[in-house]
Amino acid sequence: MRQPSVIARRVAAASVSLVVAAGAAACGPEDSDAKGSGGDSAPHKGGTLTVLNSQPQTDFDPARLYTSGGGNVPSLVFRTLTTRNRESGEAGAKVVPDLATDTGRPNKDATVWTYTLKKGLKYEDGTPITSADIKYGIERSFAPELSGGAPYLRDWLVGAADYQGPYKDKKGLSAIETPDSRTIVFHLNKPEGEFPYLATQTQFTPVPKSKDTGTEYEAHPVSSGPYKVVKNENDGEHLVLERNPHWSAATDAERKAYPDTIDVRSGLDSSVINQRLSASQGADAAAVTTDTNLGPAELAKVTGDKKLAARVGTGHFGYTNYLAFNPKVKPFDNPKVRQAVAYAIDRSSVVNAAGGSALAEPATTFLPNQKSFGHTPYDPFPAGASGNPAKAKELLAQAGYKNGLSITLTHSNEKDFETSPEIATAVQDALKKAGITVKLQGLEDNDYRDKIHSVQDEPGLFLAHWGADWPSGGPFLAPIFDGRQIVKDGANFNTGQLNDKSVNDEIDAINKLTDLDAAAQRWGALDKKIGDKALVVPLFHPVYKRLYGSAVKNVVISDWTGVLDVSQVAVK
Amino acid sequence: MSEALAAVGTAGTDSSVPAVSGARQFWRRLRAQRAALGAAAVVALLVLVALAAPLLTALEGQDPTTYHPALVDSARGGVPIGSFGGIGADHWLGVEPQTGRDMFARLVYGARVSLGVALAATMIQVAIGVAAGVAAALGNRWVDQLLSRATDVIVSMPLMIMALALLAIVPSSFPRPVLVTLVIGLIGWGTIAKIVRAQTLSLKGLDYVSAARLSGWGTWRVARRELLPGLAAPVITYAALLVPTNISVEAALSFLGVGVKPPTPSWGQMLTAADVWYQAAPQYLLLPAGALFVTVLALTVLGDGVRTALDPRAASRLRVGTGRKDAAAQKGAAQDTAAQDSAAQESAATGKEASA
Secondary structure, rough: OOOOOOOHHHHHHHHHHHHHOOOOOOOOHHHHHHOOOOOOOOOOOOHHHHHHHHOOOOOOOOOOOOOOOOOOHHHHHHOOOOOEOOEEEEHHHHHEEEHHHHHHHOOOOOEEEEEOOOOEEEEOOEOOOOOOHHHHHHOOOOOOHHHOOOOHHHHEEOEEEEEOOOOOOOOHHHHHOEOOOOEEEEEEOOOOOHHHHHHOOOHHOOOOOOOOOOOHHHHOOOOOOOEEEEEEOOOOEEEEEOOOOOOOHHHOOOOOOOOEEEEEEOOOHHHHHHHHHHHOOOHHEEEEEOOOOEHHHHHHHHHOHHHHHHEEEEEEEHHHEEEOOOOOOOOOEEEHHHHHHHHHHHHHHHHHOOOOOOOOOOOOOOOOOHHOOOOOOHHHHHHOOOOHHHHHHHHHHHHHOOEEEEEEEEEEEEOOOOOOOHHHHHHEEEEEEOOOOEEEEEEEEEHHHHHOOOOOOOOOOOEEEOOOOOOOOOHHHHHHHOHHHHOOOOOOOOOOOOOHHHHHHHHHHHHHHOOOHHHHHHHHHHHHHHHHOOEEEEEEEEEEEOOOOOOOOOOEEEEEOEEOOOOOOOOO | HHHHHHHHHHHHHHHHOOHHHHHHHHHHHHHHHHHHHHHHHHHHHHHHHOHHHHHHHHHHHOOOOOOHHHHHHHOOOOOOOOHHOOOOOOOOOOOOOOOOHHHHHHHHHHHHHHHHHHHHHHHHHHHHHHHHHHHHHHHHHHHHHHHHHHHHHHHHHHHHHHHHHHHHOOOOOOOOOHHHHHHHHHOOOOOHHHHHHHHHHHHHOOHHHHHHHHHHOOOHHHHHHHHHHHHHHHHHHHHHHHHHHHHHHHHHHHHHHOOOOOOOOOOOHHHHHHHHHHHHHHHHHHHHHHHHHHHHHHHHHHHHHHHHHHHHHHHHHOOOOOHHHHHHHHHHHHHHHHHHHHHHHHHHHHHHHHOO
């Protein structure tokens, strides 16, 4: 039922459509990103930070935002019970306390989670933030008119499946208790060791009931963070944020909030954004983007210019692009055929089609190649960098296709460099060497999505991708491989239609774990076990390359979001 | 548009005279125009290249779809390694960024799509246009009304938008080049039908046609034996001008992503993929753009030459057939005419784009 996060998809789509290119492979996240380019690299308070984006901040209401880790711009205004650690790289994939004093105290089987709020928390008008406000914020996200968030709360909270929000149902959700103004307790209907990750989403933002204006609230949501909204034009196309005087750095270890003003301008063309950032003139010198990548051609240009190359941030985000099989369709019912395809894949040409080694890393595992996901390196069908057509032919012969085989690869016609014709033709060319003739079936994007998520119409072989709502193995593996999540009449994400009791049981067992590191290890092991079944052929993990203005300092890019964190940036 | 139409119209009216010596005279007049001859040579070469695409690529030792990941710099977004996009003995025009596919092979195979689709679509447009125009002119009031209004509707519909809509709804299993040909052919016949109808109406009143009718020939026989030869000049002229338009339309449709599908190469599609690369790998954009430019220019100049050769007024200025010296003396005049004509043409083309 869960979908890859909207943010994830948008981010990735933007990354590709922009397609530009900047940094050489050598600029890793640590070296090029840790420092700004100004002479005095120490960050100071003051100035105006401009954010140049293609996607507007639509529906700027904490109930309606679908974010990973609370989002980037939203996180400047909305504080949540927990949040992501604002550090570069791997450390940034950790969940840390925000409004709460810790990341949550579970009961023994992780079905009851208790949080205590820090002391001295205030809204932008100086009134105190209470646990009841957090409960109310969550309840209003259930209102049909404020939909848009992730479905987890509805799935997880006891008795929440049919809850219609506080406007219709004044009694509220009994699954959330607020014994006092600083304590909040959540009752879940099954063990969820990853609840702290969920508590980073903007639905866990306090909303004062007296200030709630329903669907109008998004025009001026009451800030709990370092900035308040002073202007919101055209549904988030132009957003101006200024300091919230009642926010106290003493209660917030994560947000640095150096600039005095944040000016978010959206609806811009990706090439315009990159052009303005590379020119870096006037106010654009203090500009960043949170949703626009460099594309291959732009990267080729930027890498030729040392000064520009120094202004490129590199980020990783938990995301995998892969080939998916439907084993109910011949000849993919035969594991040998699936393995043959896996051996024949030429990952170097697929990576090039996705923008080259600076924008994509070859993948042999379904889990993204990051520690927080529990990534365990494995390669059950080693194809090398450029494929092993000989081994593929051998397997095909064993499967009874001595004289080759003809198959259809379904893809989207959307120009996103993920499930698009460019990737499909690269796969087609690689399989040709193994004697597999691939017919391409390009579908209009909506049609493509409908088909691949329908048990009845699912094609035998198609391009797919999956992104994480938070950096852990749970939201990555469970929706795709949990047999109980096969949806017969609706959007089905278990495209391999795997229903293996040992896999299902292991998913349940890991969800009980509240030690996230231990859980990560188990997810990694489970990924390896599923990988042997050849239900998918992992192709690549995308890498984000983002330009930033010449006056930008204190660049932090975490593995959680993969993009420059605006709460850390300084422009003075 | 109207200027071009008027010119085509007069070209037809006045040259509708004896058809027999007409062909020889036409060639003589065409030969007298150097630009047209040069253009004809270029067109012939392009057709030859398109036909011989498999041979040429075999000679080079490449094909248009094989990836060469080792020939592009993966760390720099897949820009071709080497100067000028990796030009060398193995890859005569270099390789494509990101894929490393051979540019020469893609260009010559792309020529097949561009020329093939444009020529076939022109044939469809001419066939439908002539049939509708003649039928409207010779049919009774109702037939004329029906066909003329249908023609008006087709002419008034913007070609690109119609084509985009049609191409988007047809299932992708339908062979794409055939589909693009059909769509362009079935939408773009309106103007030619109008010209043919007007021309047929004026021919119908001429004595030799009346004589044929009075001698008891049926409508079909009159149309075939007496009218069609008289229609040849305006139809050929207009068809010659349609080919480059159709090439541009095919390129535009492929550029917008509804034309032929990958991995089949087409110039329009190459342009789409190349537009972001204009700074990092300019040859990737310049090669298909140049090919398209040369082809459309050559076909337009040739079409213009055909028109001049069939237009007695222009021909009289050329004074072809009155001796070589005269022809040489009048060359300047001929060039003036050509310049005027192409200016008229340009404004016609602009008008068309604007209406689309």
